[in-house]
Amino acid sequence: MPMFNMVQAINLALREEMERDDRIVLLGEDVGKDGGVFRVTDGLLEIFGEQRVVDTPLAESGIVGTAIGMALYGLRPVAEIQFLGFIYPAFDQIFSHASRYRNRTRGRFSCPLVIRTPYGAGIKAPELHEESSEAFFCHMPGIKVVVPSGPYVAKGLLLSALRDPDPVIFLEPTRLYRMIKEEVPEGEYTLPLGKARIAREGNEVTVIAWGSMLERVLKVLAPYDAEIIDLLTLSPFDEETVLRSVRKTGRVVIVHEAPRTCGFGAELAATVAEQAILHLRGPILRVAGPDVPVPLAKLVEHYLPDGAKICAAVDQLLRY
Amino acid sequence: MPKTIIDTFSVSRLEILDTEGNADETLLPDLSREDILRLYELLVLSRTFDGRALNLQREGRIGTYPSILGQEAAQVGSAFALEKSDWVFPSFRETGMHITMGYPLDLLFRYWSGDERGLRCPDGLSVLPVSVSVGTHLPHAVGAAMAARYRGDPVAVVAYFGDGATSKGDFHEAFNLAGVFRPPVVFICQNNQWAISVPRSRQTAAATLAQKAFAYGFEGIQVDGNDVFAVYSATRQALERARSGGGPTFIECYTYRISHHTTADDADRYRSSDEVAEWQKKDPIERLRRFLEKRGYWNKEYQQELEKRVREKIDGAVQKAESAAPAERSEIFLTVFESCTPRQKGDLEVTADADV
Numbered sequence: 001m002p003m004f005n006m007v008q009a010i011n012l013a014l015r016e017e018m019e020r021d022d023r024i025v026l027l028g029e030d031v032g033k034d035g036g037v038f039r040v041t042d043g044l045l046e047i048f049g050e051q052r053v054v055d056t057p058l059a060e061s062g063i064v065g066t067a068i069g070m071a072l073y074g075l076r077p078v079a080e081i082q083f084l085g086f087i088y089p090a091f092d093q094i095f096s097h098a099s100r101y102r103n104r105t106r107g108r109f110s111c112p113l114v115i116r117t118p119y120g121a122g123i124k125a126p127e128l129h130e131e132s133s134e135a136f137f138c139h140m141p142g143i144k145v146v147v148p149s150g151p152y153v154a155k156g157l158l159l160s161a162l163r164d165p166d167p168v169i170f171l172e173p174t175r176l177y178r179m180i181k182e183e184v185p186e187g188e189y190t191l192p193l194g195k196a197r198i199a200r201e202g203n204e205v206t207v208i209a210w211g212s213m214l215e216r217v218l219k220v221l222a223p224y225d226a227e228i229i230d231l232l233t234l235s236p237f238d239e240e241t242v243l244r245s246v247r248k249t250g251r252v253v254i255v256h257e258a259p260r261t262c263g264f265g266a267e268l269a270a271t272v273a274e275q276a277i278l279h280l281r282g283p284i285l286r287v288a289g290p291d292v293p294v295p296l297a298k299l300v301e302h303y304l305p306d307g308a309k310i311c312a313a314v315d316q317l318l319r320y
Numbered sequence: 321m322p323k324t325i326i327d328t329f330s331v332s333r334l335e336i337l338d339t340e341g342n343a344d345e346t347l348l349p350d351l352s353r354e355d356i357l358r359l360y361e362l363l364v365l366s367r368t369f370d371g372r373a374l375n376l377q378r379e380g381r382i383g384t385y386p387s388i389l390g391q392e393a394a395q396v397g398s399a400f401a402l403e404k405s406d407w408v409f410p411s412f413r414e415t416g417m418h419i420t421m422g423y424p425l426d427l428l429f430r431y432w433s434g435d436e437r438g439l440r441c442p443d444g445l446s447v448l449p450v451s452v453s454v455g456t457h458l459p460h461a462v463g464a465a466m467a468a469r470y471r472g473d474p475v476a477v478v479a480y481f482g483d484g485a486t487s488k489g490d491f492h493e494a495f496n497l498a499g500v501f502r503p504p505v506v507f508i509c510q511n512n513q514w515a516i517s518v519p520r521s522r523q524t525a526a527a528t529l530a531q532k533a534f535a536y537g538f539e540g541i542q543v544d545g546n547d548v549f550a551v552y553s554a555t556r557q558a559l560e561r562a563r564s565g566g567g568p569t570f571i572e573c574y575t576y577r578i579s580h581h582t583t584a585d586d587a588d589r590y591r592s593s594d595e596v597a598e599w600q601k602k603d604p605i606e607r608l609r610r611f612l613e614k615r616g617y618w619n620k621e622y623q624q625e626l627e628k629r630v631r632e633k634i635d636g637a638v639q640k641a642e643s644a645a646p647a648e649r650s651e652i653f654l655t656v657f658e659s660c661t662p663r664q665k666g667d668l669e670v671t672a673d674a675d676v
Contacts, residue, residue, distance in 0.1 A: 025470065051470055057500055062459045062493030069463020069477075072448065073407070075470065077463070089489070096453045097460065104449045106440040107655040142656050165658040194661070236661035 004184040007177045009151035010040050010116075012184065013158040014078070018048055024162060025070060027054040028063055028080030037082055038118055038177055064090035064115060068098050071113040076162060084119035084171065085128030091136070098167040099142030114161045114168045119147075120212050121257055121304055122175040124297040130174075131294060132211075132258040137169045138235040138267065144168045144193055145235040149214040151182040153232060156191035164193060173212035180215065196238035198245070202227035205251040205314055208242060208268055210234065213255045213305060220307035224314055234264055242268065243276050250281040251317045257304050260288035282320030285313045329534040331527070333542040333574075336549040339602050341610025349553045353617060359400055359548055360612060361626060363605045366392045366416035368630045369425060372638065373415075373432060377583045381642070382433040386413045390546070390578035391510055393604030396420045397551030398478070398508050398573070401559055404445065407468070407477040409461045412450040413510065413577075414480045423447050425637035430644060437647060454515075455485030458494030458507065465503035465562075476504045476562040478555075484515025486532065487523045495570070499536035502567035506558040507533075509570070510545065512577035517590035533570035545575030546604035576602070648672075 004012065018024045026041055026048075032055035035042030045053040056063050060081055067077035081087045087094075094115070102110040121130035137145045146161055146168055148154035154172070161168040191197075199218060202225045209217045210231040217228055227245050231237055246252050252272055254265035265286040272284055287305040295303050336347045351359070370389055376382045388395060395416025402408070402421065410417055418428055422445060431438025431450075439449040451457035461479035468475040485491055486509065498505050511529055513520045526532060533540025539561070543550040551573055558569035576599040580587045587596075612618035653660055653668040660668060 025467075054501075057493075057496055059493040059496065061456075061490055062462075062497045065456070065459020065490060065494065066463035066466065066497055069409075069460035069465070070467040071463075072460060073464040073467035073471070075467045092453065092456055092490075093459070096456060097451075101449070102657070103655045104436065104439050105655075106437055107658075108440050108443075109448065110658065144657075236663060239662060 001183040001185055003181045004151045005178045005181050006148065006151045006154050006172065007038055007040050009155040009184045010158055010172065011042060011044070012186065013155040013162070014041065015044060015047065016187070017159060017162045018044065018052065021076060021162070023074065023076040024078060025052050025054065025075050026078045026080065027056050027067060029056060029058055029082050031055060031080050036080060038174070040116070040172070041080065060086055060090040061093050064093040064098065067113045067115070068093060068101070068111055071111045071167075072101060072109050076112055078114045078116060078162070081115060081117040083129045083131070084117045084133060085131040087115075087117060094137070094143060094167070094169070095140050099140050102166065103142060110165055111167050112165050114158075114170055116170045116172060118174040118177070119171040120173040120175055121294050121300050122212065125174070127296065130300065132256070132289070134171055134234055135258060135262060135264045138264055142167065143235065144233065145171065146193060146233050147171045147173065147211040148232065149173070149199075149211055149230050150176060150180045151184050153191055153197065153230070155184055156189050157193065157232060159188070160190045160193050163190070168193070171211065175212040176215060191232070194233045194236050194238060196232055196241040197230045198227065198241070199230040200226065200228040202249070204249055205253060205317055206242070206245040206249045207253045207255060207314065209255040211257075213257055216305070216307065217255050217310060220310050221314065226314065237268070239271060239275070242272065246272050246276045247279045250279050252280070253285045253287060253310070253313045253317060255287045255305050255310055257289050259291045260286055261291050263288050282317045285317055287313045329531065331531045331540070331542060333544070334550045334554055335544040335547055336553065337547045337607055337611055339607050341607050341614055343549060343611055347549075347553065349549055349556065351552070356612070357617060359396060359552070360605075360608055361630070362396045362400070362416070362420050363392045363548065363608065364626055365630050365633065366396055366419050367605060368627070369415060369419060369428070369634055372634050373429070374579075374583065376429070376638070382429060384582050384584050385432050386582045387577075387579035388413055388415050390599060390604070391512055391575045392416045393548035393608070394510050394545035394551050394573035394575045395480075397548040398555040398571070401552050401555035402476070402478060405475055406559070407446040407448070407461075407464050407475060409448045409457045409464070409477070409479040410450050411454070411457070411481045411485065411510075412452055413482065414450070417480060418447060421445060421447055425634065426640040426644070429638055429641035433641065435644070435647060437644075455481050455488035456490045457481075458485070458490050459497065461505050461507070462494050462497045462501070462503060465498075465505035466501055469503050474563055476506060476559050478506045478508060480508050480510065482515060483509060483511040483513065483520050483523050483529060484518070485509070486529050495532070495536040498568040499538050502538070504562035505568045506555065506562055507568065507570045508555065509572045510575060511572050512575050514577050514581070514587070514591065516581040516585060528572060530570060530572040538568045538570065540570040540572065542572040542574055545573030546602045546607070548604060548608055575604075
């Protein structure tokens with residue numbers, strides 16, 4: 001089986017699905033001739049032509065808005081926003097329109113589009129290129145939010161997102177794009193949206209992470225008897241898997257790189273508190289970015305949850 | 321080197337029917353007597369609907385409502401040029417378009433009364449829900465038009481919006497995308513001179529809105545928006561251009577909002593009654609009536625019979641709207657996604673229990 005990194009796995013998913021489904025159209029800045037700034041759409045223009053791989057003007061709101069119109073008409077557009085930090089002009093389109101068309105028309109029209117965007121810190125990129133504002137989108141009813149943590153799951157989740165009848169935001173952790181190589185089968189396999197994955201079984205503590213933090217958590221917690229959950233879909237998230245694990249271990253640590261306040265960890269913590277508080281042997285802990293803008297490269301490692309902070313939280317909980 | 325002129329543009333304005341009901345015969349569109357009478361009936365129906373909606377609002381039977389008074393020709397005339405298969409992305413002040421496209425009147429009443437089921441466009445018609453967020457629906461029209469072209473469908477897409485929307489970023493992005501990709505889209509601005517209390521002169525320093533199209537590389541034209549023939553003609557031409565691969569067109573319908581912004585507004589706070597009175601003299605329906613009378617198509621009996629017919633139609637729609645079965649509480653969950661999320665299912669069960 002071929003070994004692929006995440007860029008190649010996503011590229012493969014797009015190519016295979018575009019071959020299968022002529023409703024899929026890609027649009028975004030530099031997605032065509034340039035193949036995307038991370039080369040995720042490399043070679044697709046040559047295969048599928050300008051009607052299906054559309055280099056657009058530099059206009060995030062217009063790109064998402066155009067994709068919405070295409071989706072309403074019956075296509076399955078995939079809009080690329082070059083970096084998550086540039087998505088904010090399109091916020092109105094996502095929140096006021098993409099998330100609501102199905103409901104406003106009581107199902108007569110729907111908006112099956114995917115917005116792919118690189119996200120997360122740790123690639124020595126300029127300002128606004130390393131954001132992790134996933135929680136904004138989790139707060140929008142009508143939008144699904146998916147975060148792969150490696151090549152294999154990226155392909156399976158993207159295929160599901162492309163076939164989903166509703167809008168999906170697909171956040172691709174840039175730090176992982178070329179870091180991990182895995183066996184990625186050619187041809188069809190899908191991973192369902194809304195299902196988490198137990199990345200490692202364990203008994204003493206549940207650690208929940210997603211995206212690039214998963215890789216870090218797996219590495220630094222190797223010596224611990226920790227059950228590590230890769231959330232994969234943040235909205236709607238897999239409450240069942242989270243709660244089952246928490247009830248087993250009685251301890252939970254949530255790790256994310258976004259700022260702590262109103263980060264997605266807050267929702268997870270509230271859910272655990274509501275549903276499983278009597279199973280807990282200690283407080284629900286979050287290891288998150290501080291409430292500051294993501295710093296540039298020289299200081300970013302002080303911002304991101306690192307091995308020391310993650311282990312300290314787990315140790316604190318185990319001693320509680 | 322001397323400066324050279326590298327480009328020039330000129331803005332056209334189309335007028336066919338004057339306030340006295342005289343038409344420029346050379347410009348008069350190719351419409352049969354039946355067509356013209358149909359236009360007149362749609363105008364009267366739109367105005368009567370509007371008046372009834374205002375009354376219903378005062379009686380507390382519907383909620384906040386945006387009147388179209390004075391803008392009927394701009395809406396009816398443009399929509400009359402559309403095919404049933406065309407797609408329309410309206411703003412919230414295009415009731416005349418809805419009526420002309422055959423959108424059920426009872427659904428319109430229901431929407432404005434707060435029943436969201438009123439936005440469920442009937443099958444066979446593609447009138448998208450009104451955009452309450454100003455101007456943000458314009459890129460959707462571009463996308464739908466690109467999709468129609470990709471599919472090879474003979475469909476044109478029309479977006480309606482007001483003068484206020486031309487100040488928004490999405491107006492720029494949509495126009496720019498339309499200019500670059502040239503899909504079959506027609507942008508129709510109802511320039512009614514007021515965005516709530518802000519006059520057209522505060523929206524842009526440009527002399528006309530129509531000229532904005534030139535900067536995006538496509539045609540723009542201003543029409544007398546109170547002249548149903550001019551609006552119809554310009555729209556038909558734009559649709560022909562769209563369908564034949566000639567790209568987008570921008571039509572500025574120069575008209576006036578006679579009424580308040582909505583029933584929640586008091587326009588006397590920011591504009592003079594003299595200005596309103598001047599525009600009332602340019603009434604779009606009266607001038608078509610005069611035209612019809614001059615041609616011998618109109619008399620008082622016809623008017624009475626028409627008004628009776630229109631009233632009955634609206635009475636029927638109000639009755640139908642008000643006798644519609646109330647929505648189930650559970651309905652708020654059912655179409656957010658194709659199928660409910662686990663959390664929605666949980667809340668749905670609690671809500672459904674409360675229904676019982």
